[in-house]
Amino acid sequence: MIDMLDPRLLRSFVAIVDSGHFTRAAEQLGMTQSTISQQLGRLEEAAGHPLIDRAARPVRPTAMGERLLGHARRILQLDEEARNLLRDPAGTAGVSIGLPEDLATPAMAQRLAGFAAANSRIRLDVVTGLSRDLAARYRQGEFDLVVVKEDRPAPDCRASYPEPLGWFAARDHAVEARDPVPLVTFPPGGLYREPMFRALETAGRRWYVAFTGSSLQSVLAATEAGMGLSLLPRSVVEGRALRRLTGLGEAAPMVVSLYARENAEPIAELVDMTKAVLEQRMSLAPTRTSGSA
Template identity: 60%
Template sequence: MLDPRLLRAFVAIVETGSFTRAAGQLNMTQSTISQQLSRLEQAAGQPLVAREARPVLPTPQGERLLGYARRILALHEAAAVALGDPAGSSALRLGLPEDIFNPAMCDIFRDFAARCPQIRLDVTVGLSRELMRRYRAGELDIVVVKEQAAARDCRASFAEAMGWFESAMLARDWADPVPLVVFPPGGLYRDVMFQRIEREGRRWYVAFSGSSLHSVLLGVERGLGITLLPLAAAEGAGLRRCAAFGTEPAMVVALYAWESGGAADDLVARMTDLLERRHRRSRAML
C-alpha cells in the first residue's frame, strides 16, 4: 500500500521541480522530504525522480505513478472531508403504515432533513402490529400505528373512520361465501373483517391477499372482492362504499415517540398536525 504522505511528498517534488521548494510547500525540512521520497521509491522498487536534473524531473516510472498519486491524494482528501461532515451522522428511526407515508408526510421529512442535516431519517413502512412491536423493543424512535385503542403513553391519537369498499366499476351481489381482499396475516384490518362477518353468521373466503395498500386497492377495484379500509386510504381509488356491510366502528391512529425535547419534538409536532388534518378530512367523508 502506498502511503499518502509519501505520495504527497513525491507530487510536491515533481510539481515544484525542487526538493527545497517542495519542503517549504509542505512545511518540512529538506532531509525529511528526501527521506519520504526514498521510502516511496523503496516501496515502488524503482527510482521515481532524476535527482541530478535541474529542475528535478520524474523518471518514466515516476511519470506513470504521478497521475495515480494525484488521484489517490484527491480521494484521500475527499474522504477526510466526508468523515468530517456531520450530515447524516445520527439517525432517527421512524415507522409508519403505508397509507400514512404519503407525499404530505414525505414533505415534512424533507423539510426536517433540510433544517437538521446531521440527522438521517431511517423510515420503515409496514403493518402496525409489527411496527409497534419494534417500537416497544427500542428498535424505532417514532411510530404511527393503527390500533383499536391507543395506549396511555401515546403522544397523540385520532379516530380513524373505517368503511367497507367494493369496486366502483363492477357491480356484484356479495352472496355467501363472501370473497375478501385482505392484507397478509398480522394485519389489523384483516382480523376485524373476519370477526365482523363471522358475527353476522356469514361465510367468507380470502379471494386475494396483497402485501401493499396499492395491491389491495387494485384487487378491490378490479372486482376480486370487498375489503375494509380507512376512508382516507381509499380516497381517490376506483372504489365505493359497500352498502351490504354498512358502517364499522372507528379505529385509532396513534403517534408514539421515545424522545422528548430537541429536534425530534419539532418533527413529532409537524407529524401530529398532518395526522389531525387527515382526521378532519376523513370525518368530512362520513
C-alpha cells in the first residue's frame, strides 16, 4: 500500500509545482526525471486523482493538486523540524542533583547555569529538600550528585565541610532574657532541633518551642520577628536582622557532605564546581557575636 503522506513523494510534488518543470524539479532534488515522474505517479495513484496538469506549459497543479499543496508544504515543514530535533543532542543526557534548601543559593544557581550553557547536551534536574530525605533518595539511586547535612560523613563522601552553628535572636528583641526561653525550630527530626535542646539543657536553661517552621525561610522569618531564639548555620544569616548570642551552650558543627556517583561523565566537573561553591560559602560564615542575658 502506497502512503500518500510519504515525505519523499510530497517533496517531489512540491518541487514540480514550484519549478513548473519535471526536469528542473529533478535537478533540484538530485534525481533523474524518470525517478521524479515515478514518484509523482505513485502519489497520484495513492490520491486517486491527477495532481499535475502535464499538458500545461509550465506544468501546474490540478484543482485537487492545489488542495493538497498547502498540506504537503506543512507536512514537509514538520518533517524537517522533526529531523532537526533528532539531530540536536541538547538535553538528551540527564543529571539529577539534590540540594538542601539553604544551599540552593544564587551562587550555586549561577554555577549550574554556567555549566548548563557550556554543556547543552546535559539536562540538569535539581531538587531541593530535607537532608535526610535527599540522602535516602541518593542511596536508592535517584540522584547522581547530592549535598546533605549530617552528623558525620559516610566513607564514600567526596568532600565534607564543617558548618559552624550559632545562636541567633532578633536585633530588637531580647528574647534570650526570658525564662523559659522561647525557641524557633524545625519539626521533629529536622536538623538543629535536637542539638538545640541538648545545648540549652547543658547550659542549664529552661526552654519551650514557640514556633515550628518546615522551611529555613520560615524559621529565619520567625526568629527575625522576635518569636524566639534559634540555632542556625552561621552561613545563612548574612543580611538578616539577627544578632548572634553567646552563653547559651555551644553546639557541635554540622557536616555538609558531598556525594556523587562514579559512572557519569560530567560528574567530575559538577563535583569540582559544587566544591568551589561550598568552600566559598563556608568561608563567608559571619562571626559577629553579642552577649546573652
